[in-house]
Every structure is written in structure tokens, then in C-alpha cells.
Amino acid sequence: MESDTGSRRGAPRSEQTHLAILDAAASQFQERGYANFTIEGVAAQAGVGKQTIYRWWPTKTDLIAECLLDGRLFPERLSIPNTGDLHTDVVDWVSQVFELIRRPAGRGLVTSLIAAATANEQIGERLRETLGGRESVVARLSAGVEAGQLSPAKPITELAEALVGALLLKALGEGRTESGDAVRLVDALLT
Amino acid sequence: MESDTGSRRGAPRSEQTHLAILDAAASQFQERGYANFTIEGVAAQAGVGKQTIYRWWPTKTDLIAECLLDGRLFPERLSIPNTGDLHTDVVDWVSQVFELIRRPAGRGLVTSLIAAATANEQIGERLRETLGGRESVVARLSAGVEAGQLSPAKPITELAEALVGALLLKALGEGRTESGDAVRLVDALLT
Amino acid sequence: MESDTGSRRGAPRSEQTHLAILDAAASQFQERGYANFTIEGVAAQAGVGKQTIYRWWPTKTDLIAECLLDGRLFPERLSIPNTGDLHTDVVDWVSQVFELIRRPAGRGLVTSLIAAATANEQIGERLRETLGGRESVVARLSAGVEAGQLSPAKPITELAEALVGALLLKALGEGRTESGDAVRLVDALLT
Amino acid sequence: MESDTGSRRGAPRSEQTHLAILDAAASQFQERGYANFTIEGVAAQAGVGKQTIYRWWPTKTDLIAECLLDGRLFPERLSIPNTGDLHTDVVDWVSQVFELIRRPAGRGLVTSLIAAATANEQIGERLRETLGGRESVVARLSAGVEAGQLSPAKPITELAEALVGALLLKALGEGRTESGDAVRLVDALLT
DNA sequence: GATTAAGCGAGACGGTACGTCTTGTCTTTAC
DNA sequence: GTAAAGACAAGACGTACCGTCTCGCTTAATC
CATH class of the missing domain: 1.10.357.10 (Tetracycline Repressor, domain 2)
Structure with missing residues (x-):
């Protein structure tokens, strides 16, 4: 059901940039916590313009949400064991x-x-x-x-x-x- | 040898000001939420200099904590009933x-x-x-x-x-x- | 030698803003004098953020110096006559x-x-x-x-x-x- | 140092304070310059309440003026010689x-x-x-x-x-x- | 190939709030 | 009774980020 089949006119979204931002965001979140997490910090670490972040994520919580969904915020996943007991x-x-x-x-x-x-x-x-x-x-x-x-x-x-x-x-x-x-x-x- | 039992030299802390700040803080917290809670807003509403707030509460969470302890953040207290059942x-x-x-x-x-x-x-x-x-x-x-x-x-x-x-x-x-x-x-x- | 003169990357400095700041600074200087001259006052009158001033003039005296060089502080120039005597x-x-x-x-x-x-x-x-x-x-x-x-x-x-x-x-x-x-x-x- | 000859007219203690303030003011002026000269700094160094300063000198320039008159701001007086030529x-x-x-x-x-x-x-x-x-x-x-x-x-x-x-x-x-x-x-x- | 629309980096911009500093007044308490 | 200590309202300081807005590139798809 590819609604618009990617046949848009301009340059497509750069996957490399996308990942660089997510990596930087996760890194910043872990290092500085939510309170000191800044879009400018993410942009700087990712080597990216601020507008590129705002283009794809309207708020910083949306960016964090995507990191969360990607499992970037839990490097060591706490999984519950099943030994039978x-x-x-x-x-x-x-x-x-x-x-x-x-x-x-x-x-x-x-x-x-x-x-x-x-x-x-x-x-x-x-x-x-x-x-x-x-x-x-x-x-x-x-x-x-x-x-x-x-x-x-x-x-x-x-x-x-x-x-x-x-x-x-x-x-x-x-x-x-x-x-x-x-x-x-x-x-x-x-x- | 009155070491420090209330016998300090300068003017004592103004209780009126203290209460004005707590009132304003609680009001701001309820109206604007934690995210938009600002010290400047509290100072303005309380008719107080910012320094007076910073003198007594090092961070804004300390101010909020005192409001919480005073019960200023729950106007309508949710108490658990006891009918016997x-x-x-x-x-x-x-x-x-x-x-x-x-x-x-x-x-x-x-x-x-x-x-x-x-x-x-x-x-x-x-x-x-x-x-x-x-x-x-x-x-x-x-x-x-x-x-x-x-x-x-x-x-x-x-x-x-x-x-x-x-x-x-x-x-x-x-x-x-x-x-x-x-x-x-x-x-x-x-x- | 066009190494970096014309090829800077971001948005260029706004000349309109630049002039608005100089105008406001000169006006404030004349109205209020050096002692009561404030960056905040200039920013407010120019309709400009304070950071925009600090970006280009590290101190307020640098701002005043530029006004002076531009001749903005002497509306009525006192020129020395030459009648021959x-x-x-x-x-x-x-x-x-x-x-x-x-x-x-x-x-x-x-x-x-x-x-x-x-x-x-x-x-x-x-x-x-x-x-x-x-x-x-x-x-x-x-x-x-x-x-x-x-x-x-x-x-x-x-x-x-x-x-x-x-x-x-x-x-x-x-x-x-x-x-x-x-x-x-x-x-x-x-x- | 003329500690307390209670039989004279003026208040000896007051004169001591007066001098302490002038000394501190001169010292502060020389160390920090006019721009960083503060009444609070003078009061602190003189071991004096701010109000005591404000009582006697309406503005800080009045205080400086008195120091100047007392010759406290020129420790090394530049005097003009007279050799005859x-x-x-x-x-x-x-x-x-x-x-x-x-x-x-x-x-x-x-x-x-x-x-x-x-x-x-x-x-x-x-x-x-x-x-x-x-x-x-x-x-x-x-x-x-x-x-x-x-x-x-x-x-x-x-x-x-x-x-x-x-x-x-x-x-x-x-x-x-x-x-x-x-x-x-x-x-x-x-x- | 030329045109054109978007993505992108860089960063200027108008703002808000920060936490600090100083001013000049006012208020207690100590000497 | 005079001052020390210091609380207070006011407001400027310089900084950090916000979210928006140019710029001048670099890509692709369309003409």
C-alpha cells in the first residue's frame, strides 16, 4: 500500500543523517539526562543543522520517543527469565x-x-x-x-x-x- | 554565649514574604505545571525580588518540595474512606x-x-x-x-x-x- | 584568494538589524548618558534579542565605539571655521x-x-x-x-x-x- | 591609637569608623578601579554596615571625592620640582x-x-x-x-x-x- | 542537459529564563 | 543610641537554548 511510492521530486531523506541524529540523541540522553538534553547539543554532536532535527521531529520528546522505540535507551535489556518457577x-x-x-x-x-x-x-x-x-x-x-x-x-x-x-x-x-x-x-x- | 538561637544580628526572615512566595509558587505550579514553572514568574506574582527566592531555596525543586510538604499542591485532598468494608x-x-x-x-x-x-x-x-x-x-x-x-x-x-x-x-x-x-x-x- | 570571505555557510548578518541596533544605541546614549546606558534598553528599543547584540559587540563600549566612528553621537558637528584669520x-x-x-x-x-x-x-x-x-x-x-x-x-x-x-x-x-x-x-x- | 578619651566633644568611635571607611574606599578604588568599586565591598572591608556609609555619603562619588580631597588616592604624590630652570x-x-x-x-x-x-x-x-x-x-x-x-x-x-x-x-x-x-x-x- | 523541488550544514535572529550581582532602603539586635 | 548584620524589591548583567528563518550547497526526479 505504498501510498506515495517515494516519487517525490527533491532529495530523499538521508538515512545516514537520520541515524546520526538518533545515535547522538541517545548518547546525550544517557550522558546528560532528560533535564539537560538539548536539541542544540544533539545537533552539534551529530554534526547536523538544527532545522534538520525540527524537520522530522516536532518536539524533543518525539525524538526521545523514537530512541526509546528503537531500544537505543536500554543498552542492557532487562529481560525476565523463565526457569519454570x-x-x-x-x-x-x-x-x-x-x-x-x-x-x-x-x-x-x-x-x-x-x-x-x-x-x-x-x-x-x-x-x-x-x-x-x-x-x-x-x-x-x-x-x-x-x-x-x-x-x-x-x-x-x-x-x-x-x-x-x-x-x-x-x-x-x-x-x-x-x-x-x-x-x-x-x-x-x-x- | 547566645550562639545562634534566633539571636542573629540583622533583620529576621520576613514570614510575610515567605508565605507570599509559597502561595505564588503553588499557584504557578497549578496553573502552568512543572515544565513552565519559572522562578521569575513566582517572583513577579509574589511581588518579590528573585534574590529573595534564591536566598532561601537553592533550586526550584526545593521550593516545590516545601509547597508539597505544606500541602499547598493538593487543595482537594483525596482521602481514603473507612466504612468498615x-x-x-x-x-x-x-x-x-x-x-x-x-x-x-x-x-x-x-x-x-x-x-x-x-x-x-x-x-x-x-x-x-x-x-x-x-x-x-x-x-x-x-x-x-x-x-x-x-x-x-x-x-x-x-x-x-x-x-x-x-x-x-x-x-x-x-x-x-x-x-x-x-x-x-x-x-x-x-x- | 576567495578562501572563505564570500563563502560563509550560514545566514548572513542582517544589515537592517545592524543599523537598528546602532540607531537605538546612539539614541539611548544621548537620552540617558553613559551611566544609564543598558544593553537591555538598546535591545528593547531596537526590537532585537540581547544575544544579537552580544554576538557582534563583546562589550557595551564596543557598541558605543562603533556609534562614535559612524558619527552617530554628534548630530551637530562642531567644525572649525577658516576665514583666513x-x-x-x-x-x-x-x-x-x-x-x-x-x-x-x-x-x-x-x-x-x-x-x-x-x-x-x-x-x-x-x-x-x-x-x-x-x-x-x-x-x-x-x-x-x-x-x-x-x-x-x-x-x-x-x-x-x-x-x-x-x-x-x-x-x-x-x-x-x-x-x-x-x-x-x-x-x-x-x- | 587614641582609643577612647571620653572627655572630648565628638564621638571617638564614630571617627574611627569614618576613617576605616575612607581607608577601605581608597584601597578598593586603587585595587579594583572605579568601574568595579562597590559600596558593599567598601563596607565589607571596613567592617561596617552599608547604612553607615549611606548615612554620611549620599552617593559613591561623594565618598570617592572625600578620598580624593584627603589625598588618599595618590600615595605617591607627583610634585613638580623647582631647580630654577x-x-x-x-x-x-x-x-x-x-x-x-x-x-x-x-x-x-x-x-x-x-x-x-x-x-x-x-x-x-x-x-x-x-x-x-x-x-x-x-x-x-x-x-x-x-x-x-x-x-x-x-x-x-x-x-x-x-x-x-x-x-x-x-x-x-x-x-x-x-x-x-x-x-x-x-x-x-x-x- | 536544464529545471526544479527537497534535504542539508551552518548559523543569524527575536525571545525567555536562568542564576548572579549591585543598589539603596528597611529592620532587628548587640554593644 | 549608634551601628553591625543582613533581609528585601528592583532590575541589569552575560549565558544557554528555544524554535524560526535565511543562505548556498547537494541530490534526485521531471521536463
Whole structure:
């Protein structure tokens, strides 16, 4: 259904430039965080005119959203394991996220993502899936239901959302977590 | 040897000015949101020099934090009811929050608070208590345990945090809620 | 050699803006004097962003210097006459300057120029020529030497400088001049 | 140091403060120049409240004027010698001033004085006497007239003013002087 | 081939807000 | 009773970015 078959008159969009901007944006976001992220900084690092960025992304959150969708903001993807034991798997994953949040750099990355979400609802929507994220958690919980380790009566989507929400709230604070926190959180939700 | 107990030499801090600034700050925060909140705007509305603000609050998030602590950012406090029926009470409260989040104005207030929290960990910490908030939710859940409506085995703090986190995550998105969402969420956590 | 002169890449400097700034600067200087001359005032009157001024003139004295060079600060140029009689011509001119200095407005203009000169050596250098100024005085004195009305032994540049300096010193005071002052000053120097 | 002889009329403590302010003002003026001279800096260095300064001197130029009158701004007084040979004496003195003006520090002091004069006519008036200064120059020239080294027909005041004015004009520029300048200037005026 | 429309780099522009500095007044407390 | 210490309103300073707008290139598709 290629609506306009690329048969426009002028020069086509440069894919090289496109990627240079995304790379620079992701790099700036990780180095400086959302608060100090500037279009001028991205343009400078990408070796690009500002107008080239504004031509394709109306706001800076749109640019960040594309980076997020491309998976450029999570170099190390936190995936939830599946060893067959639901409770252990979820505890392991939560512990991993706690570990990320404990380090200022990791916490900074998460709070920057949340900050971006507060400025752009689409990022907010995507964050639930990508953060850790909902999709995989929902999948893991579903598998747990099928394996008889979780009651079919439990609303899985809400459970996943509550889990991710709890982590997010932790990240907004000082990130202090004690041993046992992960277990307690999972107990609260999955028992 | 009156070391420093209020016996400093110069003029003391003007309480009138202090309050004028807090009032203006809260007003600006509610009207314009965190993103468009400016120190200059607060100074102008309060009829105050900028330096007077910078003297007492090093950053704008410190100013916002004090407003939050003073309860100036929640004119209409969302308190959790206690009719004796835990499940119904929590569902009612969650519905109330959903109602707030559905309206752009209410959602804007919440996302502004989250944005402020991403810039200042103290605000993050306080947000859990004040947002709706944890303290009261924890209290209500405790009462439920005593009334035999909730298993004593459940870790209450984690439960409350998951509940608030889920609401917060909702607010970051487009705020769409369907009837039944509140019930499902409470079922997921309290059953 | 067209290496980079004409082939600069970005948008060229707007001559319209350039002139608007110079006009506004001259106007502000004349109206408010050096002490109350502000970049913000110039920017506002010119309808221009402050950064546009700072881009081209690093300090406010550089801006004033350019106005001076453009002759924007002396709407009514005080030129020294040449009727053939050196002594009378110089006395007339000195009287004219005394007249200017007697009025607070005129004296304010001159002291403002001197104030600018104290902040910027280039302005100081230019002031000697432009004030009234040295160049024309030197020329008139030279003509006097050729006409045999002034000894060729006299160092003309120094004579002119002493003359202008005396006027300047007068302007720094209260500007009181009595009839006969002009004649006495010229007698002191040209006899 | 005259600590407290309670039996005299005035308030001894007040005089101490008065002097501390003048000392601090002179010190600040010499160290930082007129442009960076601040009342707060003087108050801090003198260990005095700002109001104490404002009480006695309505503007900062009044404070500077008093320092000038007290001779606090010229630690090394440039006095004009009297060896009996007028021409040589004046040349020596002019050379001394040129020497002062050649060094940026010395030139800065002079331009600061001129700047103060542009802001306060009384300072301007006093500057003529104090700068180098007129009084002594006039006295030396008068002695020269009596010694028959200068024509009685020459208006001495105007001559002195032209001389000081020429030096002042030199100080406003880049301060470059060549050998012979002093002689040429004196020749221009005294021959 | 010539024309023409777009992409692109560079960067000037009118603005807003920043956080700092200084001014001159006002207000307590200490000596 | 005089001042020190210092809070305060006002507003200019110079900087950083914003988002828009030329410029003079470089590409392609259309004529």
C-alpha cells in the first residue's frame, strides 16, 4: 500500500543523517539526562543543522520517543527469565531492577525516562512496555497461570502494572532497597 | 554565649514574604505545571525580588518540595474512606483517583508532581506519602487486617506501594480508564 | 584568494538589524548618558534579542565605539571655521564648544563620551579626532602656519592636543565659563 | 591609637569608623578601579554596615571625592620640582606623568579618576588641582614668570589647564608615549 | 542537459529564563 | 543610641537554548 511510492521530486531523506541524529540523541540522553538534553547539543554532536532535527521531529520528546522505540535507551535489556518457577523468576527480575536503581547512574536513567514520559503521553504508554517491562512481565505471568502457579482469577494486566508501578515509585525515591524487599514485593502481589 | 538561637544580628526572615512566595509558587505550579514553572514568574506574582527566592531555596525543586510538604499542591485532598468494608473503600478511593486522572487538568497536576520528583529525590520520597497517598492507604490496610478482611501475612507497605505505583503509571499514560478497571486492580492486589 | 570571505555557510548578518541596533544605541546614549546606558534598553528599543547584540559587540563600549566612528553621537558637528584669520577662527570655535559645555545636556553628552573613553582605550583614541576634534584643529593650525600666522617651530599636534585637553577638562567641571576665557585660552597657546 | 578619651566633644568611635571607611574606599578604588568599586565591598572591608556609609555619603562619588580631597588616592604624590630652570622642571614633571601613564596600573588609576569625575562635577573640579596638579603647576609657572623665564603676558591658569588637559587626553588613549613627546609638549606651551 | 523541488550544514535572529550581582532602603539586635 | 548584620524589591548583567528563518550547497526526479 505504498501510498506515495517515494516519487517525490527533491532529495530523499538521508538515512545516514537520520541515524546520526538518533545515535547522538541517545548518547546525550544517557550522558546528560532528560533535564539537560538539548536539541542544540544533539545537533552539534551529530554534526547536523538544527532545522534538520525540527524537520522530522516536532518536539524533543518525539525524538526521545523514537530512541526509546528503537531500544537505543536500554543498552542492557532487562529481560525476565523463565526457569519454570514463577515466584523465583519474578523475584530474580525485581532484584535485578533494584540493582539497577541502586546505582545513581541507573536511577538517573530511569528518572530521565519518567521525566520524558511526564512530557509526552506516548512515551508514558511506551514506557510501560519497554521499561522492564509490562509486555514481558505479562507474558511470564500468563505462563505461570498455565503452569498452575498463579490463580486464573487474578487479573494479569493489573498485576503487571502494579509490579512495574512499584518499581517506578522506588526509582523516584532515593533508591534505597534492603535485602528482602524483592521477596516481600512479590509475595504481596503473587500470593 | 547566645550562639545562634534566633539571636542573629540583622533583620529576621520576613514570614510575610515567605508565605507570599509559597502561595505564588503553588499557584504557578497549578496553573502552568512543572515544565513552565519559572522562578521569575513566582517572583513577579509574589511581588518579590528573585534574590529573595534564591536566598532561601537553592533550586526550584526545593521550593516545590516545601509547597508539597505544606500541602499547598493538593487543595482537594483525596482521602481514603473507612466504612468498615475494606474492599469497597479501596475501590472507591481508586475510582476517585481515576476520576482525577481522566481530566487533563488533574492528570497534568499529577504528571507535574512526578516531573518534580524526577528532579529531586526528596520530592519523590514525599510524593509516596502525599500523593494520595501511602500513609493513609497503609493505615486503611492495617485497619483491614485488624478487622480480619486482609491476611496478616500480606506485607502492607509493599501492597500500598504497588497500588500507588499502578495509579501513577496510569497517570503517565493517556489516562484512559474503563469501568471495571478499579475493581480489577483492587482484586489483583487484595485477594 | 576567495578562501572563505564570500563563502560563509550560514545566514548572513542582517544589515537592517545592524543599523537598528546602532540607531537605538546612539539614541539611548544621548537620552540617558553613559551611566544609564543598558544593553537591555538598546535591545528593547531596537526590537532585537540581547544575544544579537552580544554576538557582534563583546562589550557595551564596543557598541558605543562603533556609534562614535559612524558619527552617530554628534548630530551637530562642531567644525572649525577658516576665514583666513587663525586667531579669530580658533576663538570662535572654542567659544562654540564653551557654549555646548555650558548647557547641562551638552556637558552631559561630553562627559558621557569621556566616561566611555575611560572604559575603552579605542574610544579614547577616537575621541581626540571626533570630539571636536583634533584632526580638524590640526588642519586649521597647519593652514595658519602656511599663512604665516603661526610659527613653523610650534609642534602642531601637541598644540591641538593641549587645546582639546583644556576643553575636556573644562567639561569635567561645572562648565562655568566667563567671557574672555576663550580668548585667554587661545592667547595662552597661540602667541 | 587614641582609643577612647571620653572627655572630648565628638564621638571617638564614630571617627574611627569614618576613617576605616575612607581607608577601605581608597584601597578598593586603587585595587579594583572605579568601574568595579562597590559600596558593599567598601563596607565589607571596613567592617561596617552599608547604612553607615549611606548615612554620611549620599552617593559613591561623594565618598570617592572625600578620598580624593584627603589625598588618599595618590600615595605617591607627583610634585613638580623647582631647580630654577622652568623649562627643564616642567619637562621632568611631564616625563614623570608619562611614565605613570605608560604602566597599565598607573593609567588605570588615572582613568578611574576621570571616570569618577564624569559622574560628579565636584570631583572634576578637584581633579584639576589634585591630578598632578594645577595648583602646583600654576605655582611653578608663576615662579617662572618672576624669574623672567616666562612672559608675564601669558595667562598662567589657562596654560596650566592646557598642560594638564593634554596629559589627561594622553591617559585616555593607549598611553603610548615616545621620547621627545614631553619636550615637544612643553615647547608647544611655554615658548 | 536544464529545471526544479527537497534535504542539508551552518548559523543569524527575536525571545525567555536562568542564576548572579549591585543598589539603596528597611529592620532587628548587640554593644 | 549608634551601628553591625543582613533581609528585601528592583532590575541589569552575560549565558544557554528555544524554535524560526535565511543562505548556498547537494541530490534526485521531471521536463
